[in-house]
Amino acid sequence: MNRTISALVSLAVTILLLAAWCASGWLAADVQPERAFVSGLLAGLVILLNAVLLFLVNDRVMADSGLVTPVAYVVLATANPAALWYTPLHAASLLMALSIVFLLGFCALRPSMGRLAGCWAALGSAGLIFPPLLWLAPLYAVLTVGKAEDKLKFWTASLLTLCLPAAIALAFNSLGGTRTATAFFSDIWAQMSTLPHRPLHLSAAMLCRIVLTALAVLLAIIRALGRIDRYKISRSAAVIRIIFLTLAICVLTALFCRDGQAAAGLVTYLPVALILNEYFGSSDRQHTAGARTLAIILMLVLLVERITCFV
Numbered sequence: 001m002n003r004t005i006s007a008l009v010s011l012a013v014t015i016l017l018l019a020a021w022c023a024s025g026w027l028a029a030d031v032q033p034e035r036a037f038v039s040g041l042l043a044g045l046v047i048l049l050n051a052v053l054l055f056l057v058n059d060r061v062m063a064d065s066g067l068v069t070p071v072a073y074v075v076l077a078t079a080n081p082a083a084l085w086y087t088p089l090h091a092a093s094l095l096m097a098l099s100i101v102f103l104l105g106f107c108a109l110r111p112s113m114g115r116l117a118g119c120w121a122a123l124g125s126a127g128l129i130f131p132p133l134l135w136l137a138p139l140y141a142v143l144t145v146g147k148a149e150d151k152l153k154f155w156t157a158s159l160l161t162l163c164l165p166a167a168i169a170l171a172f173n174s175l176g177g178t179r180t181a182t183a184f185f186s187d188i189w190a191q192m193s194t195l196p197h198r199p200l201h202l203s204a205a206m207l208c209r210i211v212l213t214a215l216a217v218l219l220a221i222i223r224a225l226g227r228i229d230r231y232k233i234s235r236s237a238a239v240i241r242i243i244f245l246t247l248a249i250c251v252l253t254a255l256f257c258r259d260g261q262a263a264a265g266l267v268t269y270l271p272v273a274l275i276l277n278e279y280f281g282s283s284d285r286q287h288t289a290g291a292r293t294l295a296i297i298l299m300l301v302l303l304v305e306r307i308t309c310f311v
Helices: 003-029 036-060 068-077 088-109 114-128 132-146 149-177 181-193 206-225 233-257 257-281 285-308
Strands: none
Touching: 003 036, 003 068, 003 181, 003 285, 036 068, 036 206, 036 257, 068 257, 088 114, 088 132, 088 233, 088 257, 114 132, 114 149, 114 257, 132 149, 132 181, 206 233, 206 257, 206 285, 233 257, 257 285
Protein backbone atom coordinates (compact mmCIF):
# COMPACT_ATOMS: atom_id res chain seq x y z
CA MET A 1 0.00 0.00 0.00
CA ASN A 2 2.82 2.39 0.92
CA ARG A 3 4.54 1.63 -2.38
CA THR A 4 1.35 2.41 -4.28
CA ILE A 5 0.92 5.73 -2.48
CA SER A 6 4.58 6.58 -3.08
CA ALA A 7 4.23 5.77 -6.78
CA LEU A 8 1.10 7.91 -7.08
CA VAL A 9 2.77 10.82 -5.31
CA SER A 10 5.83 10.53 -7.57
CA LEU A 11 3.59 10.45 -10.64
CA ALA A 12 1.62 13.49 -9.46
CA VAL A 13 4.81 15.45 -8.75
CA THR A 14 6.23 14.51 -12.16
CA ILE A 15 3.05 15.64 -13.94
CA LEU A 16 3.03 18.95 -12.03
CA LEU A 17 6.68 19.62 -12.85
CA LEU A 18 6.11 18.84 -16.53
CA ALA A 19 3.06 21.10 -16.55
CA ALA A 20 5.10 23.92 -15.00
CA TRP A 21 7.87 23.34 -17.55
CA CYS A 22 5.44 23.53 -20.48
CA ALA A 23 3.63 26.53 -18.98
CA SER A 24 6.91 28.41 -18.69
CA GLY A 25 7.57 27.53 -22.31
CA TRP A 26 4.26 28.98 -23.44
CA LEU A 27 5.01 32.16 -21.55
CA ALA A 28 8.51 32.35 -23.00
CA ALA A 29 7.58 31.56 -26.60
CA ASP A 30 8.45 34.41 -28.93
CA VAL A 31 5.68 33.60 -31.42
CA GLN A 32 2.02 34.53 -31.43
CA PRO A 33 0.23 32.62 -34.17
CA GLU A 34 -3.38 33.18 -35.09
CA ARG A 35 -5.73 31.24 -32.84
CA ALA A 36 -2.93 30.96 -30.31
CA PHE A 37 -5.00 28.95 -27.83
CA VAL A 38 -5.99 26.34 -30.42
CA SER A 39 -2.42 26.16 -31.73
CA GLY A 40 -1.00 25.65 -28.24
CA LEU A 41 -3.68 23.11 -27.39
CA LEU A 42 -3.01 21.05 -30.52
CA ALA A 43 0.75 21.18 -29.96
CA GLY A 44 0.35 20.08 -26.34
CA LEU A 45 -1.98 17.25 -27.35
CA VAL A 46 0.47 15.94 -29.96
CA ILE A 47 3.37 16.05 -27.50
CA LEU A 48 1.29 14.21 -24.90
CA LEU A 49 0.23 11.55 -27.43
CA ASN A 50 3.83 11.05 -28.52
CA ALA A 51 4.90 10.64 -24.89
CA VAL A 52 2.13 8.08 -24.29
CA LEU A 53 3.13 6.10 -27.39
CA LEU A 54 6.75 6.04 -26.24
CA PHE A 55 5.64 4.90 -22.79
CA LEU A 56 3.68 2.04 -24.39
CA VAL A 57 6.71 1.02 -26.45
CA ASN A 58 8.85 1.08 -23.32
CA ASP A 59 6.29 -0.94 -21.39
CA ARG A 60 5.26 -3.51 -24.01
CA VAL A 61 8.44 -3.94 -26.05
CA MET A 62 11.25 -3.01 -23.66
CA ALA A 63 9.54 -4.49 -20.57
CA ASP A 64 10.28 -1.31 -18.62
CA SER A 65 7.42 0.66 -17.09
CA GLY A 66 9.53 3.61 -15.89
CA LEU A 67 8.81 7.24 -16.69
CA VAL A 68 12.28 8.13 -17.97
CA THR A 69 11.33 7.82 -21.65
CA PRO A 70 8.12 9.94 -21.72
CA VAL A 71 9.56 12.54 -19.33
CA ALA A 72 12.79 12.83 -21.33
CA TYR A 73 10.77 13.26 -24.52
CA VAL A 74 8.49 15.98 -23.18
CA VAL A 75 11.33 17.95 -21.59
CA LEU A 76 13.73 17.75 -24.52
CA ALA A 77 11.13 18.18 -27.27
CA THR A 78 9.82 21.36 -25.62
CA ALA A 79 13.23 22.77 -24.70
CA ASN A 80 12.66 25.25 -27.51
CA PRO A 81 9.43 27.04 -26.44
CA ALA A 82 8.39 27.58 -30.06
CA ALA A 83 7.71 23.83 -30.26
CA LEU A 84 4.68 24.47 -28.04
CA TRP A 85 2.87 26.08 -30.99
CA TYR A 86 1.43 23.78 -33.64
CA THR A 87 3.33 23.29 -36.91
CA PRO A 88 3.16 20.63 -39.65
CA LEU A 89 6.11 18.89 -37.98
CA HIS A 90 3.84 18.14 -35.02
CA ALA A 91 1.65 16.02 -37.29
CA ALA A 92 4.74 14.40 -38.83
CA SER A 93 6.10 13.58 -35.38
CA LEU A 94 2.85 11.87 -34.34
CA LEU A 95 2.86 9.78 -37.51
CA MET A 96 6.52 8.90 -36.94
CA ALA A 97 5.72 7.86 -33.37
CA LEU A 98 3.03 5.54 -34.71
CA SER A 99 5.44 4.21 -37.33
CA ILE A 100 8.07 3.45 -34.68
CA VAL A 101 5.46 1.68 -32.52
CA PHE A 102 4.48 -0.59 -35.42
CA LEU A 103 8.10 -1.08 -36.49
CA LEU A 104 9.29 -2.20 -33.06
CA GLY A 105 6.18 -4.31 -32.57
CA PHE A 106 6.84 -6.09 -35.88
CA CYS A 107 10.56 -6.62 -35.23
CA ALA A 108 10.62 -7.33 -31.50
CA LEU A 109 7.24 -8.88 -30.67
CA ARG A 110 5.23 -10.71 -33.32
CA PRO A 111 5.63 -10.07 -37.05
CA SER A 112 2.26 -9.50 -38.67
CA MET A 113 1.01 -7.92 -41.87
CA GLY A 114 -1.05 -5.44 -39.86
CA ARG A 115 2.00 -4.11 -38.02
CA LEU A 116 4.04 -4.08 -41.22
CA ALA A 117 1.34 -2.14 -43.06
CA GLY A 118 0.93 0.31 -40.17
CA CYS A 119 4.68 0.89 -40.01
CA TRP A 120 5.02 1.74 -43.72
CA ALA A 121 1.74 3.63 -44.07
CA ALA A 122 2.59 5.89 -41.13
CA LEU A 123 6.07 6.53 -42.57
CA GLY A 124 4.58 7.34 -45.98
CA SER A 125 2.07 9.73 -44.39
CA ALA A 126 4.80 11.45 -42.35
CA GLY A 127 6.82 11.75 -45.54
CA LEU A 128 4.04 13.71 -47.21
CA ILE A 129 4.31 16.32 -44.46
CA PHE A 130 8.09 16.26 -44.12
CA PRO A 131 9.49 14.54 -47.25
CA PRO A 132 13.08 14.03 -45.94
CA LEU A 133 11.65 11.32 -43.65
CA LEU A 134 11.17 9.19 -46.76
CA TRP A 135 14.94 8.65 -46.73
CA LEU A 136 14.22 6.30 -43.81
CA ALA A 137 12.52 3.83 -46.18
CA PRO A 138 15.73 1.92 -47.07
CA LEU A 139 16.62 1.68 -43.37
CA TYR A 140 13.12 0.46 -42.55
CA ALA A 141 13.48 -2.22 -45.22
CA VAL A 142 16.81 -3.41 -43.78
CA LEU A 143 15.44 -3.43 -40.22
CA THR A 144 12.29 -5.39 -41.05
CA VAL A 145 13.07 -7.76 -43.92
CA GLY A 146 14.83 -10.27 -41.68
CA LYS A 147 11.64 -10.79 -39.67
CA ALA A 148 9.48 -11.55 -42.73
CA GLU A 149 8.77 -15.19 -43.52
CA ASP A 150 7.40 -14.59 -47.00
CA LYS A 151 9.76 -12.13 -48.68
CA LEU A 152 7.60 -11.60 -51.77
CA LYS A 153 4.59 -10.73 -49.64
CA PHE A 154 6.80 -8.51 -47.48
CA TRP A 155 8.12 -6.41 -50.38
CA THR A 156 4.70 -6.15 -52.00
CA ALA A 157 2.99 -5.05 -48.81
CA SER A 158 5.80 -2.64 -47.90
CA LEU A 159 5.84 -0.86 -51.25
CA LEU A 160 2.06 -0.66 -51.54
CA THR A 161 1.48 0.71 -48.03
CA LEU A 162 4.38 3.16 -48.33
CA CYS A 163 2.94 4.55 -51.58
CA LEU A 164 -0.70 4.45 -50.47
CA PRO A 165 -0.71 7.85 -48.67
CA ALA A 166 0.88 9.50 -51.72
CA ALA A 167 -1.70 7.88 -53.99
CA ILE A 168 -4.56 9.16 -51.82
CA ALA A 169 -3.05 12.66 -51.68
CA LEU A 170 -2.51 12.65 -55.45
CA ALA A 171 -6.13 11.59 -56.00
CA PHE A 172 -7.39 14.52 -53.92
CA ASN A 173 -5.07 16.86 -55.81
CA SER A 174 -6.39 15.58 -59.12
CA LEU A 175 -10.00 16.03 -58.02
CA GLY A 176 -9.27 19.55 -56.83
CA GLY A 177 -7.25 20.38 -59.90
CA THR A 178 -4.52 21.96 -57.76
CA ARG A 179 -1.42 20.11 -58.96
CA THR A 180 -0.51 17.58 -61.62
CA ALA A 181 1.17 14.30 -60.72
CA THR A 182 4.46 15.58 -62.11
CA ALA A 183 4.31 18.74 -59.99
CA PHE A 184 3.27 16.72 -56.93
CA PHE A 185 6.23 14.32 -57.08
CA SER A 186 8.64 17.06 -58.17
CA ASP A 187 7.74 19.05 -55.06
CA ILE A 188 8.33 16.02 -52.82
CA TRP A 189 11.69 15.29 -54.47
CA ALA A 190 12.77 18.93 -54.20
CA GLN A 191 12.14 18.87 -50.44
CA MET A 192 13.98 15.54 -50.13
CA SER A 193 17.05 16.70 -52.04
CA THR A 194 17.42 20.40 -51.23
CA LEU A 195 19.32 21.35 -48.10
CA PRO A 196 18.30 24.63 -46.44
CA HIS A 197 20.84 27.43 -46.75
CA ARG A 198 19.70 29.54 -43.82
CA PRO A 199 22.31 29.92 -41.06
CA LEU A 200 21.80 27.94 -37.89
CA HIS A 201 21.45 30.26 -34.87
CA LEU A 202 22.24 28.56 -31.57
CA SER A 203 22.54 30.20 -28.19
CA ALA A 204 25.28 29.05 -25.81
CA ALA A 205 22.74 27.30 -23.58
CA MET A 206 21.10 25.55 -26.56
CA LEU A 207 24.48 24.40 -27.84
CA CYS A 208 25.38 23.03 -24.38
CA ARG A 209 22.06 21.21 -24.23
CA ILE A 210 22.60 19.61 -27.64
CA VAL A 211 26.16 18.58 -26.79
CA LEU A 212 25.15 17.09 -23.42
CA THR A 213 22.21 15.25 -24.99
CA ALA A 214 24.49 13.89 -27.71
CA LEU A 215 26.93 12.75 -25.02
CA ALA A 216 24.13 11.02 -23.11
CA VAL A 217 22.97 9.31 -26.33
CA LEU A 218 26.50 8.12 -27.06
CA LEU A 219 26.89 6.75 -23.52
CA ALA A 220 23.47 5.09 -23.77
CA ILE A 221 24.42 3.40 -27.06
CA ILE A 222 27.74 2.17 -25.64
CA ARG A 223 26.01 0.84 -22.52
CA ALA A 224 23.21 -0.82 -24.53
CA LEU A 225 25.66 -2.53 -26.89
CA GLY A 226 27.72 -3.71 -23.93
CA ARG A 227 24.67 -5.32 -22.34
CA ILE A 228 22.93 -6.54 -25.49
CA ASP A 229 23.65 -10.21 -24.72
CA ARG A 230 21.96 -9.86 -21.30
CA TYR A 231 18.67 -8.63 -22.72
CA LYS A 232 15.75 -10.77 -23.73
CA ILE A 233 15.59 -11.47 -27.46
CA SER A 234 12.71 -9.03 -27.96
CA ARG A 235 14.46 -6.23 -26.12
CA SER A 236 17.79 -6.72 -27.87
CA ALA A 237 16.01 -6.67 -31.25
CA ALA A 238 14.26 -3.43 -30.29
CA VAL A 239 17.41 -1.76 -28.90
CA ILE A 240 19.43 -2.45 -32.04
CA ARG A 241 16.72 -0.92 -34.22
CA ILE A 242 16.31 2.08 -31.90
CA ILE A 243 20.03 2.78 -32.19
CA PHE A 244 19.87 2.82 -36.00
CA LEU A 245 16.72 4.97 -35.94
CA THR A 246 18.33 7.42 -33.52
CA LEU A 247 21.38 7.91 -35.70
CA ALA A 248 19.39 8.17 -38.94
CA ILE A 249 16.71 10.58 -37.68
CA CYS A 250 19.29 12.81 -35.98
CA VAL A 251 21.20 13.11 -39.25
CA LEU A 252 18.04 13.85 -41.25
CA THR A 253 16.75 16.55 -38.91
CA ALA A 254 20.20 18.11 -38.63
CA LEU A 255 20.44 18.35 -42.42
CA PHE A 256 16.89 19.39 -43.31
CA CYS A 257 15.41 21.23 -40.31
CA ARG A 258 17.49 24.37 -40.04
CA ASP A 259 14.64 26.72 -40.87
CA GLY A 260 12.18 24.70 -38.78
CA GLN A 261 14.45 23.84 -35.89
CA ALA A 262 11.90 24.89 -33.26
CA ALA A 263 9.81 21.79 -33.86
CA ALA A 264 12.60 19.53 -35.15
CA GLY A 265 13.05 18.08 -31.67
CA LEU A 266 9.56 16.62 -31.82
CA VAL A 267 10.78 14.11 -34.41
CA THR A 268 14.41 13.86 -33.31
CA TYR A 269 13.71 12.98 -29.68
CA LEU A 270 11.31 10.11 -30.44
CA PRO A 271 14.08 7.47 -30.73
CA VAL A 272 16.47 9.53 -28.58
CA ALA A 273 14.12 9.32 -25.58
CA LEU A 274 13.89 5.54 -26.01
CA ILE A 275 17.66 5.04 -26.10
CA LEU A 276 18.24 7.46 -23.20
CA ASN A 277 16.23 5.11 -21.01
CA GLU A 278 19.06 2.60 -21.44
CA TYR A 279 21.35 5.07 -19.66
CA PHE A 280 19.22 7.06 -17.24
CA GLY A 281 16.79 4.24 -16.42
CA SER A 282 19.41 1.79 -15.16
CA SER A 283 19.30 0.62 -11.53
CA ASP A 284 22.97 -0.41 -11.43
CA ARG A 285 24.51 1.39 -8.43
CA GLN A 286 27.93 1.88 -9.99
CA HIS A 287 26.34 3.29 -13.13
CA THR A 288 23.63 5.33 -11.39
CA ALA A 289 25.98 7.91 -9.87
CA GLY A 290 27.41 8.95 -13.25
CA ALA A 291 23.99 8.96 -14.92
CA ARG A 292 22.50 11.03 -12.10
CA THR A 293 25.33 13.57 -12.35
CA LEU A 294 24.88 13.95 -16.10
CA ALA A 295 21.11 14.23 -15.67
CA ILE A 296 21.50 17.01 -13.07
CA ILE A 297 23.91 18.93 -15.31
CA LEU A 298 21.56 18.55 -18.27
CA MET A 299 18.59 19.75 -16.21
CA LEU A 300 20.55 22.79 -15.03
CA VAL A 301 21.44 23.63 -18.63
CA LEU A 302 17.78 23.25 -19.63
CA LEU A 303 16.73 25.60 -16.83
CA VAL A 304 19.35 28.16 -17.86
CA GLU A 305 18.18 27.91 -21.47
CA ARG A 306 14.56 28.46 -20.39
CA ILE A 307 15.52 31.44 -18.21
CA THR A 308 17.41 33.05 -21.08
CA CYS A 309 14.16 33.00 -23.07
CA PHE A 310 12.75 35.59 -20.66
CA VAL A 311 15.81 37.84 -20.75
